[in-house]
Amino acid sequence: MCIPPEAQWKRATIPDRRSVPFFGQGRGLTDSQSLDSIPPPPSPKLRRAQKVAEQKAQRIQDFKQRCGPGFSSSSAWQARPWQHRIAIEQGIRKQDALPEEMEVVEDPTIEEPVGINPVQVEVGEFEEPTVDVEEIVAENPCQNYHCKHGKVCELDENNTPMCVCQDPSSCPASTAVFEKVCGTDNKTYDTSCHFFATKCTLEGTKKGHKLHLDYIGPCKFIPECLDTELSEFPLRMRDWLKNVLVTLYERDEDNNLLTEKQKLRVKKIHENEKRLEAGDHTVELLTRDFEKNYNMYIFPVHWQFGQLDQHPVDGYLSHTELAPLRAPLIPMEHCTTRFFETCDLDNDKYIALEEWGNCFGIKEKDIDKDLVI
Template sequence: MNGLLFIYVYFIAGLQADLLSKTLLDPYKITDEESRSLKEENSEVRGGFEDQSGCITKECSIGHECRLDDFGKPFCACAESCPNDDPNAFICTNQNISLPSECELHRIRCMCKKRMPQCADQSFSHIHLDYYGPCRQVQECSEEDLSQFPKRLKEWFEDVADFLETDGRLTYRQAKKTSAAIWKFCDLDLSKDRILSHREMRPLITSLKGFESCIKPFLHQCDDDSDDEITLEEWTTCLGIDSDNVEDLCGQLSADEDTAQETK
């Protein structure tokens, strides 16, 4: 892996830990920091009412903020602004528009869905995340690139696992007890049914698509029965991994995560 690609992978790994986690669990869930910021901002007097409980406890999704109606009842509205001060938070939308953050995407979509005058283009009511990083020209996936992609993908999984283990967000036991590719499958499989749905695969696509045009053709190729799902067997076969005892390893990794949570 050349130096430039490794730097980009390192950057994407950081995004995975800091940004993809909320996409994996809930693409509309705000971070604790964002939540605290909104709560502090909305603890002020709004609409003539002193907020003592409303917006202090009201949770709003990313791109939204809590406000009080004329009766002092809290509700979630499109955010007036987003904390777009992180240069590494840029995203590319399905309309090939670069935005400074996911918050900005959801704020814009919210305003357009409500047909607010701040909406610059009504088509933005259907805007969504395409991939992380600013929009760029992505080259076509050639047959040769696709044939070499499984090797590159396994190397990328190893780099991500090493980064997260070094950063303390993945235990050595989780990262090293099985191949990084199997760890990543188990990590993406939120339902723990040994099947990756399209929704569960989306974080992988959005994190790689910006510099790996073969990710979607590869996943399509892995889906042998064309049911828009990838089983653990299809995954290991596609990546050329020995599938012996793989399911047990997924179960052990899940048990390790539960144990780690209990000890916190």
């Protein structure tokens, strides 16, 4: 029996609506279209529909071969276009009910900002902050503890600083001749450190009480100071003090040598046109200049006393306080020692401001402690 393949296909496929392929939204087949013209979709459902269409085409081809070319199957198919359309629409509705295949999109991980800082910092980008903890070293009590020449600071059993005599062997050796010193015992010491350390070890003895630093340099023969030479010494000493002060004024560019009060005093001396130029001058010239320009010498004498009266500032000069001025002068001025001895009128081993002024010819009424600035 030759049953048109359309009827066979209809009975086989229409009851199972899930087998109807999806060809597009709201779009069915026209009379001029065939299933063979539809490209196979990638969906499994469409592949099954394509297979059904291929089977239908094969049945039609077999029918023509068995029943002959005069029988047309198109009339049977064309007589029922509504059946085909119903099948297609039902398949479309069923396809719409199925979940669509969705492209898997990788959800990027969004890192939350660290703290309130909107800038995300990668782990390990910065090292952990390190805090340098300075080692706390206990302050040495001897650090700011002052000891006089010849003594050093040491700590007792209670960690209390105390001054003890320095070992002379611990003093550094001299590197030049001018570092050597001569003591009043007429002995040359390698350095002033060796001298004061030795003097400290003699504390409490008669020898130690008489031992003093005599002058700078190795011990040498110092001629005796005659009376005539002693009378000339204050003249040269006054002139030298004045010229030293004027030189300091001229070179004091950084205000480190003289105070403002001292500068005001020296300014008048510096502007004095009659002052003597530095150098060797005859006794007569020095005497005349002192008489004519007496006021120019008052302040330099007071200034030098103030420079020496430092330990302590009490208005008296001890043998130790005189050393910075006397020690360098003795090798050049052999009357230095005798001059300072004569200044101590009361022989108390100290030179007061009044005694100092008198030695340099300053009148008693002009000696003023307020000028010691």
